[in-house]
Amino acid sequence: MLTGAGPVFRRELAGYFATPVAYVFIVGFLLLAGILTFYVGNLFERGQADLKPFFAFHPWLYIVLMPAVAMRLWAEERRSGTIELLLTLPVQVAGVVVGKFLAAWAFTAAALGLTFPVWITVNVLGDPDNGVVLAGYIGSLLMAGGYLAICACLSSLTRNQVVAFVVGVVACLLFTVAGSPIVLDAVSGWAPSALVDAVASFSFLSRFAAIMNGVIDLRDAVFFASLIAFWLFANAVVVDLGKAG
Amino acid sequence: MAMIVIESLVKRFGAFTAVDDVSFAVERGTVLGFLGPNGAGKSTTMKMLTGFLAPTAGRVRVCGFDVETRPLEARRRIGYLPEGAPTYPDMTPAGFLGFAAAARGLRGAAARTAIDRAVDLVELKPVLHQPIETLSKGFKRRVGLAQAILHDPDVLVLDEPTDGLDPNQKHQVRALIRSMATEKAIVISTHILEEVEAVCTRAIVIGHGRILADGEPTGHGWRLGPHMAAPGRLDDVFRSITLGAGAPAREVLPC
Structure with missing residues (x-):
């Protein structure tokens, strides 16, 4: 069913570290996360031993950084012609799609894991609820997977990485704020309220807000898992359509 | 048993027909030169042979496995060098x-x-x-x-394998192809006619997506049917076949 996922996963993951991309991304992510947490989120001044100011900025960081991680997954294969090599190996499209996505997700997990000094900091200064912190990390990773699946699919639509990046940022932004007037105003004027509610339910922000408070609701976990599955399926359809010419 | 069997292969991109009813079979021990002007449909045929592009009509079997319906079995038996050797x-x-x-x-x-x-x-x-x-x-x-x-x-498909190599490297690659020829079915696309003379045991000339001629070298040069009765030097034969075929073909970029 997923023939080829393993080798593709290992190649893609090694590919991040073969170029400066991985190091630039990780340093950038840690710097931005740190600045936002301590200067904008005022972690110290709040006087509370929790990581809310840290997690609260993750959706906004991911809007820009996840498209950067995923943009090369397919666009580069198309531009350089290696997609022809890859898809004529005895591998299945679904395997390649999953392998590439998991590599991007594992890389993101590594970057997220490297934020552990923030967690140590609050544990030294106070006595946080580490269950809530763990929920925050799990939720953040799930949300990152959602962004990555969207951006991987968009990357398969173009051979230009810049196009993949910009379209990815816009799509991620729309999903993030789906529950806010930015998106709902465009829908609520004409659509039935059920549809408006459906659009609003796609909001990453409101889903993540609940998780950040330490509540991993099964519905939110299922939401992110099915969102990932849907976009990976779309990704495989796009790659298959490419074969039809 | 033929290692490669191609039956009535057609590929259309919108209104443009890149490959138009191509059929041929390749046996073990054959090095087939796939010849034609640029844009004739050589690469498109190879992309369908290796399963990268789905044909509009017709089918391809490699070692008995249909490339469309049994893709993994077919691809395990193919070695493929795509155009431009992407890595x-x-x-x-x-x-x-x-x-x-x-x-x-x-x-x-x-x-x-x-x-x-x-x-x-x-x-x-x-x-x-x-x-x-x-x-x-x-x-x-x-x-x-x-x-x-x-x-x-068992099946080797090489799209312009010596393009961009210097003369010594070309010689080396051709020697490698000859050394593997007896146990495999090899298809080489090229527009270098001396390459066909150096390594191929059979040649197919394609133009406008159709097979224009198919033949083998004889003692007195290449006999490529059906257009050319008398065997001759390959470049003479090639010119008479491809120039007689009408307007130049369009370049096609399938993806």
Whole structure:
């Protein structure tokens, strides 16, 4: 069913570290996360031993950084012609799609894991609820997977990485704020309220807000898992359509 | 049994027909030269033969396996060098061949043996651990070739295998192809006629997506039917066939 996922996963993951991309991304992510947490989120001044100011900025960081991680997954294969090599190996499209996505997700997990000094900091200064912190990390990773699946699919639509990046940022932004007037105003004027509610339910922000408070609701976990599955399926359809010419 | 059987293959991109009812079969021991002007449909046919593009109509079987309905079985038996020999520039040849071996299901000692053999055949040893993007064009092409022959496939499909190589490297690649000829079915697309004369045991000329001629070398030159009755020098035969076929073909970029 997923023939080829393993080798593709290992190649893609090694590919991040073969170029400066991985190091630039990780340093950038840690710097931005740190600045936002301590200067904008005022972690110290709040006087509370929790990581809310840290997690609260993750959706906004991911809007820009996840498209950067995923943009090369397919666009580069198309531009350089290696997609022809890859898809004529005895591998299945679904395997390649999953392998590439998991590599991007594992890389993101590594970057997220490297934020552990923030967690140590609050544990030294106070006595946080580490269950809530763990929920925050799990939720953040799930949300990152959602962004990555969207951006991987968009990357398969173009051979230009810049196009993949910009379209990815816009799509991620729309999903993030789906529950806010930015998106709902465009829908609520004409659509039935059920549809408006459906659009609003796609909001990453409101889903993540609940998780950040330490509540991993099964519905939110299922939401992110099915969102990932849907976009990976779309990704495989796009790659298959490419074969039809 | 023919290793490659192509039946009534058609590929259309919108209103443009790139490959128009092409049929042929290739036996083990044959090195087939696939000839034609640029844009004639050579690469498109090869992309369908290897399963990268789905045909609009017709079918391709490799070692008895339909490329569309039994893709994994068919692809396991094919080694393919795509046009321009694309490789991952930030990998080393060792890493790239390791990836190809893993994708083909070769593990551990079997993978090492296969890689060593391919590396020896195309003489890649000196650059095995340098990033591919730093290699010369000749080495890059040899990396692509090593990938194609890695699993010792029954069917070898090489799209312009010597394009961009210097004369010595061309000679070397042709010698390699000849050395593998007896146990495989090999298809080479090229527009270099001397290459066909040097390595091929059969030639098909394609133009406007159709087979214009199909033939073999005889004692007095190439006999390519059905247009040319008398055997002659390949470049004379090629010119008379392709120039007689009407307006020049359009360039096609399928993806």
